[in-house]
Amino acid sequence: MTDFAATKAMFDLPNGTIYLDGNSLGPLPRAAAERVSGMMTHEWGQMLITGWNKAGWMGLPTGLGDRIGRLIGAEPGTIVTGDTLSIKVYQAVASALELCPDRKVVLSDNGNFPSDLYMVDGLLRSLGSEYELRVVAPEDVAENITKDVAVLMLTEVDYRSGRIHDMKALTEQAHANGTITVWDLAHSAGAIPVELSSCKADFAVGCSYKYLNGGPGAPAFIYVAPRHADRVRPALSGWLGHEAPFTFDLDYRPGQGIERMRVGTPPIIQMTALSAAMDIWDMANIKDVRAKSIELTELFISGVEATCPNLKLASPRDPAQRGSQVSFRFADGYAAIQALIARGVIGDFRAPDIMRFGFTPLYIDEQDVNGAVDILADIMTNRLWDAPEYKVRQRVT
Amino acid sequence: MTDFAATKAMFDLPNGTIYLDGNSLGPLPRAAAERVSGMMTHEWGQMLITGWNKAGWMGLPTGLGDRIGRLIGAEPGTIVTGDTLSIKVYQAVASALELCPDRKVVLSDNGNFPSDLYMVDGLLRSLGSEYELRVVAPEDVAENITKDVAVLMLTEVDYRSGRIHDMKALTEQAHANGTITVWDLAHSAGAIPVELSSCKADFAVGCSYKYLNGGPGAPAFIYVAPRHADRVRPALSGWLGHEAPFTFDLDYRPGQGIERMRVGTPPIIQMTALSAAMDIWDMANIKDVRAKSIELTELFISGVEATCPNLKLASPRDPAQRGSQVSFRFADGYAAIQALIARGVIGDFRAPDIMRFGFTPLYIDEQDVNGAVDILADIMTNRLWDAPEYKVRQRVT
Numbered sequence: 192m193t194d195f196a197a198t199k200a201m202f203d204l205p206n207g208t209i210y211l212d213g214n215s216l217g218p219l220p221r222a223a224a225e226r227v228s229g230m231m232t233h234e235w236g237q238m239l240i241t242g243w244n245k246a247g248w249m250g251l252p253t254g255l256g257d258r259i260g261r262l263i264g265a266e267p268g269t270i271v272t273g274d275t276l277s278i279k280v281y282q283a284v285a286s287a288l289e290l291c292p293d294r295k296v297v298l299s300d301n302g303n304f305p306s307d308l309y310m311v312d313g314l315l316r317s318l319g320s321e322y323e324l325r326v327v328a329p330e331d332v333a334e335n336i337t338k339d340v341a342v343l344m345l346t347e348v349d350y351r352s353g354r355i356h357d358m359k360a361l362t363e364q365a366h367a368n369g370t371i372t373v374w375d376l377a378h379s380a381g382a383i384p385v386e387l388s389s390c391k392a393d394f395a396v397g398c399s400y401k402y403l404n405g406g407p408g409a410p411a412f413i414y415v416a417p418r419h420a421d422r423v424r425p426a427l428s429g430w431l432g433h434e435a436p437f438t439f440d441l442d443y444r445p446g447q448g449i450e451r452m453r454v455g456t457p458p459i460i461q462m463t464a465l466s467a468a469m470d471i472w473d474m475a476n477i478k479d480v481r482a483k484s485i486e487l488t489e490l491f492i493s494g495v496e497a498t499c500p501n502l503k504l505a506s507p508r509d510p511a512q513r514g515s516q517v518s519f520r521f522a523d524g525y526a527a528i529q530a531l532i533a534r535g536v537i538g539d540f541r542a543p544d545i546m547r548f549g550f551t552p553l554y555i556d557e558q559d560v561n562g563a564v565d566i567l568a569d570i571m572t573n574r575l576w577d578a579p580e581y582k583v584r585q586r587v588t
Numbered sequence: 589m590t591d592f593a594a595t596k597a598m599f600d601l602p603n604g605t606i607y608l609d610g611n612s613l614g615p616l617p618r619a620a621a622e623r624v625s626g627m628m629t630h631e632w633g634q635m636l637i638t639g640w641n642k643a644g645w646m647g648l649p650t651g652l653g654d655r656i657g658r659l660i661g662a663e664p665g666t667i668v669t670g671d672t673l674s675i676k677v678y679q680a681v682a683s684a685l686e687l688c689p690d691r692k693v694v695l696s697d698n699g700n701f702p703s704d705l706y707m708v709d710g711l712l713r714s715l716g717s718e719y720e721l722r723v724v725a726p727e728d729v730a731e732n733i734t735k736d737v738a739v740l741m742l743t744e745v746d747y748r749s750g751r752i753h754d755m756k757a758l759t760e761q762a763h764a765n766g767t768i769t770v771w772d773l774a775h776s777a778g779a780i781p782v783e784l785s786s787c788k789a790d791f792a793v794g795c796s797y798k799y800l801n802g803g804p805g806a807p808a809f810i811y812v813a814p815r816h817a818d819r820v821r822p823a824l825s826g827w828l829g830h831e832a833p834f835t836f837d838l839d840y841r842p843g844q845g846i847e848r849m850r851v852g853t854p855p856i857i858q859m860t861a862l863s864a865a866m867d868i869w870d871m872a873n874i875k876d877v878r879a880k881s882i883e884l885t886e887l888f889i890s891g892v893e894a895t896c897p898n899l900k901l902a903s904p905r906d907p908a909q910r911g912s913q914v915s916f917r918f919a920d921g922y923a924a925i926q927a928l929i930a931r932g933v934i935g936d937f938r939a940p941d942i943m944r945f946g947f948t949p950l951y952i953d954e955q956d957v958n959g960a961v962d963i964l965a966d967i968m969t970n971r972l973w974d975a976p977e978y979k980v981r982q983r984v985t
Contacts, residue, residue, distance in 0.1 A: 203629070205633070205634045215637050216636060216640075218633070219629070219633035224624075224625045224628040224633075227621075227628060228625045231616060231861070232616070232621050235615075236600045236615070236621075239602070239609065239613060239615055240609045240613045242804065243613075274671065274672070274675065276852055277851050278671065278675060278824065278826075301838055305827055305837060305838060306826050306827030306852065309825045309830065309840040310824065310826060312825060313822065313824060313825035313840070316821075317714055317715055318715075319716065407645055407855075407857065408853050408855035408856045410855075411852070424710075424713075425710065426714055427707065428706045428707060428709060429672065429675075429703050430701075430702055430703030431703075433702070433706065439702050440702060441702060441723065442709075443702075443706040443709055443710070454672055455671075455675060455808070456673070456805050458804075458807075459803070460804065460857050460858050461858055464857055537637060542834065
């Protein structure tokens, strides 16, 4: 059994804060700052350029990939980290389209994270006007996997509601139809068990700054099924994906397997922080995390529904259909989230009216959930959100 | 006048090392580890998700862009940092092609860094078979700017020889021909004065881990001339380049000006390290850096030529034609570089036979250059490179 008191002790959480936004940015692993400082001082500072070999920097993208892979049911050697999730979406969909040259449609849903849609829109514009991004409602995805669909691109866990797509069933249906799948695991990796290999997923992508706790702007990752890895030619063909980057050939030759999904020089400082975060994941079993996450979300829903009748559950009520977050609809949700933050309960707001709370068993426990419910009940019962200072939306620039 | 003793004191250089590879990876700014550790502990650790606004993370990509812009003659608000250089090359060339829809040729030279060619090759493959990447010898670029050339993509300073392209003349010629320019400043930014604005450059890209000293995997940057910035539609259309990222619209609308060249979530830890590095640049005048760099490279060339007759200068002899590096050809250059590193002089090797040395006045002085010449002379005169341990090439994996 995972010792959640032990994992909680590995994080540096501010006093007086109940942090229910680890689904957006995970908190600081206690060891991360020292790890990074040591890497900077002893590796960058002392080894200088030789750190790429001596300190193993060049192997970090695949080394971290394997560590993430353990949480999402991927075979060793099938994941590489680097870039941002948007870039990895682009790589995955471009590669998937090359496997289906006779079809021109990418199917997704309107619960997908917008950046995934934007990136594919940009990709398809460059490929030509015969390509189409078809966006349907999440519940209509299955019936829209038609013979013209080259690629099914879905985010497994909806970023607003937490609704889980059935990866196994949809992948099977896609394959029966000759469609390639691209799964975005942004809200899955570290939140719920994922079985990429046994689901026969084709491509998957995700980020490491949410449930994995890699820090702001931590690198993304991409998975390519072994059966495709040596066939695809990456759209973003950078030198570190070349078969022999340091021969500096003028012609591109893709590297072996997943190595070809590397692009440019990897962000070693960010990867060092992520490495400290993954050490905590080595203490955890993802099935235990899922069981505990369901306990916490059930406790939160029942507590909120008992005390805050104005909040309407926006997440699936069945925990099997729900990721590790709970969302409620409230017309003044923005102000309510600001009022919560002022009281030390950090959740977030997603337009137009979603109050979103993430439950991350590595460092959130029942006491935190009960505390958050009490504060939210006080804010709602006494309309504490109805104050001018909570209504002015800060522009994020 | 720039006080180079003062700038040198700002770096943490290992004892007994003469570091002539700052053109590949700049050394550790003395303040960087503490700056990053502080950001991680006080911002990430304490502010958590609110750091994006409270700590100003969201503004780092353009804030750092402006600081870099000061060194390369760019107007404020024309540069954004993020991603890797390969990704920014892709963005720039894709955007440039959209400004010349009737032409299908990208012209470059075979002295360009291979990744730039690989990325454009990948881009053009996706655009269709009517597109062509035309690669000529560096000295033949001018005569090949023909009426079918949409985009001229050049690295200003050759990564192997240090040869400088004439940005002003080639840009003028390109514009007279209706061709858009993309300049890669990887070996220019922080090495030589660049005047993007007065040269009327269209696009420029670069990295920050070489002369700018941002650390391994530090973010890249992209410049878009103000006359184009609101016209181009970025090929990599990520959410942070959207006009209003946090409204989570399903449709992409490009942001204002250079903001649209942002893609995904920026690497804040790397950017914090870069920020410490840019503080040192605030102490320097790039013209002083250039003058001192010429003194150092002249001193090195004359010293090596006087003592090492087997080494053939591979860089332009005229310092006005040469960047801040000096390269020599030697058939056993790989072994000779290993022998140098074993003696504490760090340069690097570029296939097939280039021994490359970077001269970075912020932390390299005459004494370092004389010391490096003495050691190199000893190694060459006494054939110290001719030892088995220096000939086994380490595989970089």
